[in-house]
Amino acid sequence: MRYSALQILRNALTGDRDWRPVWREPVPKPAYDVIVIGGGGHGLATAWYLARNHGLTNVAVLERGALGMGNVGRNTTIVRANYLLPGNSEFYSHALKLWEGLEQDLNYNVMMSQRGLVNLFHSDGQRDAFARRGNQIRLQGDDADLLTREEVRAHAPFLNFDDLRFPIYGGLLQRRAGTARHDAVAWGFARAADLRGVDLIQNCEVTGFRIEAGRVRGVDTTRGYIAAPKIGMAVAGRSSQVGAMAGLRLPIESHVLQAFVTEGLKPLIPGVISFGMGHFYISQSDKGGLVFGGDLDFYNSYAARGNLPMVEHVMEAGMALMPMIGNARVLRSWGGIMDMTSDGSPIIDRTPVDGLFFNGGWCYGGFKATPGSGWCFAHLIATGAPHPAAAKLRLDRFATGRVLDEEGTGAQHNLH
Amino acid sequence: MDELVARPAWAGLDLPLSLGGVTLSILPDGPLASLAPLRGQERAVADALGAALPGPGRMVALPGGGRLIWNGLGRYLLAGAAPDARLAGRAALVDQSDGWTGLALTGAGAAVVLARLVPLDLAPVAFPAGGVARSLLGHVDCLLIAGTAGFEILVARSFTRTAVHDIETAMRAVAARRALPQGPVGAGP
Amino acid sequence: MRIACPLCGPRDLREFTYRGAAKLLDRPAADAGPEAFDDYLHIRENFAGPNPELWHHEHGCRAWLRVVRDTRTHEFLATELAHEGSR
Amino acid sequence: MSRLASGGLIDRARRIPFAFDGRRLTAHPGDTLASALMANGVRLIGRSFKYHRPRGLIAAGSEEPNALVTVGAGAEATPNTRATGIEPYPGLAVFSQNRWPSLGFDLMAINDRLAPLLGAGFYYKTFMWPARSWERVYEPLIRRAAGLGALSGARDPGHDEKAFAFADVLVIGAGPAGLMAALTAGRAGARVLLADEDFRMGGRLNVERLEIDGAPAVAWAAAAVAELAALPNVRLMPRTTVTGVYDGHTYGALERVGRHLADPPEGLPRDAFWRIVAPRAILAAGAIERPIAFPDNDRPGVMLAGAVRAYVNRWAASPGATAVFTNNDDGWRTATDLAAAGVPVTALIDARPGVAPPDGPWRTFTGAVVTGTRGIRALRAVTVRDAHGERSVAAECLAVSGGWNPTLHLSCHLGARPVWDAAIAAFTPAPDAAPGLSAVGAARGAFSTRAALAQGAAAAAEALAALGIAAADQAVPYAEDAATTITPLWRVARTTGRAWLDFQNDVTTKDVALAAQENFRSVEHMKRYTTLGMATDQGKTGGVAGLAVLAELTGRSVAETGVTTFRPPFTPVPIAALGAGGAGRGFAPHRDTPTQAPIAARRAPLVEAGLWRRPSYFPAHGETTWREACDREVAMVRGAVGVCDVSTLGKIDVQGEGAATFLDHVYANTMSTLPVGRVRYGLMLREDGFVMDDGTVARVGPTQFFITTTTAAAGQVMAHLDFAAQCLWPGLDVAFVSQTDHWAQIAVAGPKARDLLAPLVATPIDDAALAYMGCAAADIAGVPGRIYRISFSGERAYEVAVPARWGAGLFDLLVERARPLGGGPYGMEALNVLRIEKGLLTHAELHGRTTADDLGLGRMVASAKDCIGKTASRRPGLSGPERQQLVGLRARDASGRLAGGAHILEPGAKAAAANDQGYLTSVCWSPTLGRDIALAFLRDGRARTGETLRAVCRLRGLDTAVDVVAPPFLDPDGGRLRG
Ligand SMILES: Cc1cc2nc3c(=O)[nH]c(=O)nc-3n(C[C@H](O)[C@H](O)[C@H](O)COP(=O)(O)OP(=O)(O)OC[C@H]3O[C@@H](n4cnc5c(N)ncnc54)[C@H](O)[C@@H]3O)c2cc1C
Numbered sequence A: 001m002r003y004s005a006l007q008i009l010r011n012a013l014t015g016d017r018d019w020r021p022v023w024r025e026p027v028p029k030p031a032y033d034v035i036v037i038g039g040g041g042h043g044l045a046t047a048w049y050l051a052r053n054h055g056l057t058n059v060a061v062l063e064r065g066a067l068g069m070g071n072v073g074r075n076t077t078i079v080r081a082n083y084l085l086p087g088n089s090e091f092y093s094h095a096l097k098l099w100e101g102l103e104q105d106l107n108y109n110v111m112m113s114q115r116g117l118v119n120l121f122h123s124d125g126q127r128d129a130f131a132r133r134g135n136q137i138r139l140q141g142d143d144a145d146l147l148t149r150e151e152v153r154a155h156a157p158f159l160n161f162d163d164l165r166f167p168i169y170g171g172l173l174q175r176r177a178g179t180a181r182h183d184a185v186a187w188g189f190a191r192a193a194d195l196r197g198v199d200l201i202q203n204c205e206v207t208g209f210r211i212e213a214g215r216v217r218g219v220d221t222t223r224g225y226i227a228a229p230k231i232g233m234a235v236a237g238r239s240s241q242v243g244a245m246a247g248l249r250l251p252i253e254s255h256v257l258q259a260f261v262t263e264g265l266k267p268l269i270p271g272v273i274s275f276g277m278g279h280f281y282i283s284q285s286d287k288g289g290l291v292f293g294g295d296l297d298f299y300n301s302y303a304a305r306g307n308l309p310m311v312e313h314v315m316e317a318g319m320a321l322m323p324m325i326g327n328a329r330v331l332r333s334w335g336g337i338m339d340m341t342s343d344g345s346p347i348i349d350r351t352p353v354d355g356l357f358f359n360g361g362w363c364y365g366g367f368k369a370t371p372g373s374g375w376c377f378a379h380l381i382a383t384g385a386p387h388p389a390a391a392k393l394r395l396d397r398f399a400t401g402r403v404l405d406e407e408g409t410g411a412q413h414n415l416h
Numbered sequence B: 001m002d003e004l005v006a007r008p009a010w011a012g013l014d015l016p017l018s019l020g021g022v023t024l025s026i027l028p029d030g031p032l033a034s035l036a037p038l039r040g041q042e043r044a045v046a047d048a049l050g051a052a053l054p055g056p057g058r059m060v061a062l063p064g065g066g067r068l069i070w071n072g073l074g075r076y077l078l079a080g081a082a083p084d085a086r087l088a089g090r091a092a093l094v095d096q097s098d099g100w101t102g103l104a105l106t107g108a109g110a111a112v113v114l115a116r117l118v119p120l121d122l123a124p125v126a127f128p129a130g131g132v133a134r135s136l137l138g139h140v141d142c143l144l145i146a147g148t149a150g151f152e153i154l155v156a157r158s159f160t161r162t163a164v165h166d167i168e169t170a171m172r173a174v175a176a177r178r179a180l181p182q183g184p185v186g187a188g189p
Numbered sequence C: 001m002r003i004a005c006p007l008c009g010p011r012d013l014r015e016f017t018y019r020g021a022a023k024l025l026d027r028p029a030a031d032a033g034p035e036a037f038d039d040y041l042h043i044r045e046n047f048a049g050p051n052p053e054l055w056h057h058e059h060g061c062r063a064w065l066r067v068v069r070d071t072r073t074h075e076f077l078a079t080e081l082a083h084e085g086s087r
Numbered sequence D: 001m002s003r004l005a006s007g008g009l010i011d012r013a014r015r016i017p018f019a020f021d022g023r024r025l026t027a028h029p030g031d032t033l034a035s036a037l038m039a040n041g042v043r044l045i046g047r048s049f050k051y052h053r054p055r056g057l058i059a060a061g062s063e064e065p066n067a068l069v070t071v072g073a074g075a076e077a078t079p080n081t082r083a084t085g086i087e088p089y090p091g092l093a094v095f096s097q098n099r100w101p102s103l104g105f106d107l108m109a110i111n112d113r114l115a116p117l118l119g120a121g122f123y124y125k126t127f128m129w130p131a132r133s134w135e136r137v138y139e140p141l142i143r144r145a146a147g148l149g150a151l152s153g154a155r156d157p158g159h160d161e162k163a164f165a166f167a168d169v170l171v172i173g174a175g176p177a178g179l180m181a182a183l184t185a186g187r188a189g190a191r192v193l194l195a196d197e198d199f200r201m202g203g204r205l206n207v208e209r210l211e212i213d214g215a216p217a218v219a220w221a222a223a224a225v226a227e228l229a230a231l232p233n234v235r236l237m238p239r240t241t242v243t244g245v246y247d248g249h250t251y252g253a254l255e256r257v258g259r260h261l262a263d264p265p266e267g268l269p270r271d272a273f274w275r276i277v278a279p280r281a282i283l284a285a286g287a288i289e290r291p292i293a294f295p296d297n298d299r300p301g302v303m304l305a306g307a308v309r310a311y312v313n314r315w316a317a318s319p320g321a322t323a324v325f326t327n328n329d330d331g332w333r334t335a336t337d338l339a340a341a342g343v344p345v346t347a348l349i350d351a352r353p354g355v356a357p358p359d360g361p362w363r364t365f366t367g368a369v370v371t372g373t374r375g376i377r378a379l380r381a382v383t384v385r386d387a388h389g390e391r392s393v394a395a396e397c398l399a400v401s402g403g404w405n406p407t408l409h410l411s412c413h414l415g416a417r418p419v420w421d422a423a424i425a426a427f428t429p430a431p432d433a434a435p436g437l438s439a440v441g442a443a444r445g446a447f448s449t450r451a452a453l454a455q456g457a458a459a460a461a462e463a464l465a466a467l468g469i470a471a472a473d474q475a476v477p478y479a480e481d482a483a484t485t486i487t488p489l490w491r492v493a494r495t496t497g498r499a500w501l502d503f504q505n506d507v508t509t510k511d512v513a514l515a516a517q518e519n520f521r522s523v524e525h526m527k528r529y530t531t532l533g534m535a536t537d538q539g540k541t542g543g544v545a546g547l548a549v550l551a552e553l554t555g556r557s558v559a560e561t562g563v564t565t566f567r568p569p570f571t572p573v574p575i576a577a578l579g580a581g582g583a584g585r586g587f588a589p590h591r592d593t594p595t596q597a598p599i600a601a602r603r604a605p606l607v608e609a610g611l612w613r614r615p616s617y618f619p620a621h622g623e624t625t626w627r628e629a630c631d632r633e634v635a636m637v638r639g640a641v642g643v644c645d646v647s648t649l650g651k652i653d654v655q656g657e658g659a660a661t662f663l664d665h666v667y668a669n670t671m672s673t674l675p676v677g678r679v680r681y682g683l684m685l686r687e688d689g690f691v692m693d694d695g696t697v698a699r700v701g702p703t704q705f706f707i708t709t710t711t712a713a714a715g716q717v718m719a720h721l722d723f724a725a726q727c728l729w730p731g732l733d734v735a736f737v738s739q740t741d742h743w744a745q746i747a748v749a750g751p752k753a754r755d756l757l758a759p760l761v762a763t764p765i766d767d768a769a770l771a772y773m774g775c776a777a778a779d780i781a782g783v784p785g786r787i788y789r790i791s792f793s794g795e796r797a798y799e800v801a802v803p804a805r806w807g808a809g810l811f812d813l814l815v816e817r818a819r820p821l822g823g824g825p826y827g828m829e830a831l832n833v834l835r836i837e838k839g840l841l842t843h844a845e846l847h848g849r850t851t852a853d854d855l856g857l858g859r860m861v862a863s864a865k866d867c868i869g870k871t872a873s874r875r876p877g878l879s880g881p882e883r884q885q886l887v888g889l890r891a892r893d894a895s896g897r898l899a900g901g902a903h904i905l906e907p908g909a910k911a912a913a914a915n916d917q918g919y920l921t922s923v924c925w926s927p928t929l930g931r932d933i934a935l936a937f938l939r940d941g942r943a944r945t946g947e948t949l950r951a952v953c954r955l956r957g958l959d960t961a962v963d964v965v966a967p968p969f970l971d972p973d974g975g976r977l978r979g
């Protein structure tokens, strides 16, 4: 069933009788051509592009809980392609282009809203660093503009231009950046993949791998053994655990990142704004809630919840940067489990086990990657060769030193 | 030769300040040194000082005057006394006379004021007079000493203005609560 | 979250800095070779459960602590001074 | 709707004028805004989120979903505030919201007519064509319609505070259970903290007509509060909501301090956010009544039965002629209480067949349900269906009780899931849901007053035992001990029309049904698809009913269906409170240099440098731009002498037998060979082989060193040294301590530096006594200090250090004495130019992604010893021509402009990532060279000296020809340095 305004009208007249399930609830088959582990954004996108780009539809996505309830369903939804380093730069550029036609491709409104993102800077040195990044973005073919303090003021007059502890010198604007509706992204990929015949299997936790002579044969799950010659892992915060089942030792720590939403408010915040001195970024959802976040809580965690020091730090940064949000109230706070690599950049690569592919290490930035990650991972799984846009996202880069350290904070997982 | 004029860290700050029965003032400065016994010299250092080294969170009065204050792992502050010559070679001694600012917060509500800034249980049962703690005062590292009339607060010299400002803000809030008609419910220790 | 510093007693999380896995205590020998350092620097067991790790009481006594903490519940199971701990 | 002639916990003698949407009304002390509105006959208070349906009060507490108003106007406007939590004060002005042009006549109510189009998730299915119209057309429309109240966009001048509190026992909620717990723990001498959201403690004792020990329960509660207030070990915190449970027995709580005052004392915070630490906590938060879904159950006047009792009993506010609709015995009380207070009760409708509700002056229906309501902006009548058919019953208020849900939210904040208790048809807290926390009374599903008192006492006794505090047994007062009798009823079957579950987000049973039909069957999917429970009340009233309806529709039990995750905060918390102190300058502390005063006196503009502020330049008479000043200062240093404060550098004293070895470990180069009295430039690597920081190491004694770090990295280096000493080489005898604050350090640079200093230093400083890279203790202007012959400018230079108190005086003296030599002070701009000309590094170059080899310092990584970062720095990807290496760039033409962050391209190359050759890190106009110069990282740069390339900054529209040179730009063999 195609979604459209007409379809809504028709159903309005018939009491919504005709809406079909958004996905089936298939019973797992004994074997598939490809298994994707993890029904988050990346797993679902991978399944969709396996079907769409490679004609592979005998595919199962195995999700241990409900689809889309991991990080894809709990992130601050920022989409951008403004990376500094070659390797990341071309990858996120590729992803942003896919975002731009995603609604039509999926026949699902993921509410990709390109209302721009401003990264504020607060010193001459930061301006130069952002200029370097902006020039890289332009070289990559994406858009970036350096805003003066006055241009920032025109864009967001409510920022603190009076007594901000670290005064605003200007900002780096990417107009094509913005936000998308997190749940819609998961559901849109899921529905599209399901319509092509991919089996989305919920409540199906992978508990082990069967590996023979260095080749993967299948997985044990809470719903039985399922065989496949090719298996892709896209389990984000659970990468280390699932990887360990296949003997992988990964450069990953799992950390909790919190996020916050306020009560609904009339529209106020244009696009996304990010504070350059205090780990604070904010946008406003279509429902009116201010959606914002900051840094990791810094300690390893699988608990998907955080503690007060970081809550308070984020709120203090918000008050510093835009004191007018003081009278907004925080409605809900939550956490998600980030797969932090030791250089802060992701991995899409083969593994030492034949037929087993790894996608992970997305840190706090994998939502924007979703279509790009699915596209490149599907390419790798289907063809066995890395997609050019993801060629530098390798597992061996830590050993060789060809790390992609956007923050420049070094081999410490929680500092990225 | 020109005589240099000393400019204390609190120059330009309006102290002492009293609000709501709590007073913030500057502690008179005197010699202050960081003391770290060298490996295996703890006994010798204690002998030279004439007092046992205080344990974590403690301090001792020295027989010759002055105090030795625990100051974190393996470190002490020797306050109010010039280092004894016998310490040479036994302890790493580093002059800190200009490195810290000592503030005193006194009055019945001192703990209530500090509860706005310091993440420690400052009630006498938990932090009795004579207790020492390294902690935070707002966003600033501090060394806190509990006295009978209030607290001594040591912060690095460069943070003096911030510390005074933060304490003053807390004092104002507490004083305002005391002025509430129904009394300071919720402002207790 | 509160951490029982062996020197200072239980203290609020905001006084501490987290570094990472306690394996950082076991720096490879100078001649251990690049693989050993690769493992030391990057590879993490990342336990979902009791996790040995290093914390710095940076805004307190400045001691480094070796703790074991359950990463599913955030419960601290053991805390000791890193330089004294059984290594 | 009016004020009853008598009764209520209000002070009728005093009147409080306030305004609602400009209408002038009166309240009494003891009222909430909600009770006052009801007493003033105001029924229509807000509009719903999506359909803009007229809405009135439903509840009396913080669970209220409908009655949200904006308090105040202008910068102080605070939107989305619950009328049930506002205490009127003289002059209070509140406004309805989410309506246009007025509350009574809201044009957006058109949405209600379009409801069939606007079902759950409709927006996911449309608004996709044409492709770019989302941002341009649809989204702006949706956004304008969405949202509740509005922020002013201006900064509210009010302020808030945060604080810490500690207790042995934290009691959350001061109803019978909480009061009894606090009394038990308090009498035993434990440190007790009792917090309640309400301004009057007592919980349901204040709103019910109950007796305890034979006296009115209100009086018992008041006596208990008085006793607690008199105990020195008990702290009462009214108006305080415990908002979250965190690890380590830490609780967050919001105290409303000044919001209820017309004229607060100066400096009083509006709110205080508390972090409470208590090893034991008792959750006595009561229970929240739940509605029943039936068509048009959102009409103003349809309320929760317990809330109706509360308005009548506590505030003497009459809802008008009332019908009661219940599925449990507790609902009956509303009929009896209202009748006793003289409020007409038109009907008592019990959904359960065969029950025997009390008699009274009302019509009784059993086995009956409400199937609809009538009235436009206020309820006029309800339709009742029983075995005999349907009939209409007049009612201005329908008091509904679908049973009670324990207020267990806090018990789930650490991840526990509640458990279903079929006997009371409700979820209850799992035992051990959170360490140290136990739930009692209604919060645990024990709905009688006697049980609340008994459980409160028992939990406190248990807490005392765990804390090792001896306690005498407490007699539990006598009170009603009624059993809970309920037959679940979530929605009235066989009806048509929309029946609300989530009032604020306009989620009806139809939306849940659509979710189930479309296979959003997991409760989390249903929540997100319908937005049930996602409004500002987080589904406190309708949440459980919503998932029970889902359970029915999907053929599962409620227990199987489960709940969504409970998250902090329990009720919304202002960002201003959580972020108190952060506004403006409070966000991060300030550090003052010892020379702050003389620098300010010279009118130097200041720039942030980490937490410090440093002088940008020292304007001279007649100068109009910073460049003029900077060029002059550079020339002054190169030609005569300049004075600059460098006290912000990190300074660390390192001592001990193991000090030299220790420094060999942490520095890439060797320090153990440094002679006493000499200084060496040092490079620190991170263990991953990249450069962390640089600085100087001075050996001041055989086992004593004095090292400096950059201003930016001082804290990081200190933690790194702690790590190295304690974790990596605990066997070394080394002690180090920061002396950053102790020393004022001032650089004196230029060919006349020695002329300036020599007369001030007691010991000789000629080149024989103090050669380049020498150091010595010295009396400086009569003060014992140190002098280091080091340079960050390429000129002959010294850094002199004196204890901080002398810093200001020394700076003044040096500047004054420099004048006759043609010298003076210089600031950061000049310092930057001087160091770029000399090819010296800052964190623009040491940005965490550069190696010693990239910087041309590869040989500093000593081969004879190990050091942190050595092995990793030898990884194959970290050296060689693929790396970008430090070079100097000079604009070809004197008019060519360079900019930091520009990238490097070859002549004629297209601007594309594949052609990128590198980037510029530090750029300045060099007065010495008469053109722009830059430090840059260039692919295989060291091999490319002499090439002509382009520095391209497309962001600033620059494309400038540059020559690649090997830094420094000036005095490559250091003749000027050595003198
Ligand atoms: C608070 C927060 C804010 C963020 N903000 C942004 C942002 O603004 N922009 C941005 O780009 N990124 C952001 N991110 C990061 C982004 O959400 C993640 O990087 C990205 O969603 C990860 O990929 P995913 O969607 O596939 O992960 P997930 O949605 O977590 O998917 C992984 C799935 O694997 C499943 N799984 C795990 N183990 C097993 C098993 N054994 N068997 C079967 N299934 C298993 C999990 O249940 C889960 O559904 C944020 C993250 C968080 C938590």
Ligand SMILES: NC(=O)c1ccc[n+]([C@@H]2O[C@H](COP(=O)([O-])OP(=O)(O)OC[C@H]3O[C@@H](n4cnc5c(N)ncnc54)[C@H](O)[C@@H]3O)[C@@H](O)[C@H]2O)c1
Binding pocket: D172, D173, D174, D175, D176, D177, D178, D195, D196, D197, D198, D201, D202, D203, D204, D205, D240, D241, D242, D243, D284, D285, D286, D287, D330, D404, D407, D440, D441, D442, D443, D447, D448, D449, D450, D452, D484, D570
């Ligand atoms: N018969 C029934 O069905 C039924 C059902 C529920 C309650 N009740 C009656 O209600 C009473 C229950 O007593 P109780 O003491 O358990 O509850 P209570 O409702 O009397 O008191 C709970 C108190 O907790 C406060 N509170 C709730 N959440 C809070 C938070 N997060 N922070 C601070 N304060 C918070 C409330 O303001 C309230 O004052 C008994 O009298 C009982 O009979 C009866």
Ligand SMILES: Cc1cc2nc3c(=O)[nH]c(=O)nc-3n(C[C@H](O)[C@H](O)[C@H](O)COP(=O)(O)O)c2cc1C
Binding pocket: A073, A074, A075, A076, A077, A182, A261, A285, A287, A289, A291, A304, A331, A332, A333, A334, A335, D533, D534, D535, D538, D564, D565, D567
């Ligand atoms: C962009 C975004 C907006 C959200 N808006 C709301 C909201 O308006 N109301 C709400 O209750 N939760 C909102 N949430 C939070 C979710 O309810 C939920 O807490 C989050 O997805 C994590 O799931 P969990 O809390 O069930 O673990 C939002 C989440 C995101 C990512």
Ligand SMILES: [Zn+2]
Binding pocket: C005, C006, C007, C008, C009, C057, C060, C061, C062, C063
């Ligand atoms: Zn400690």
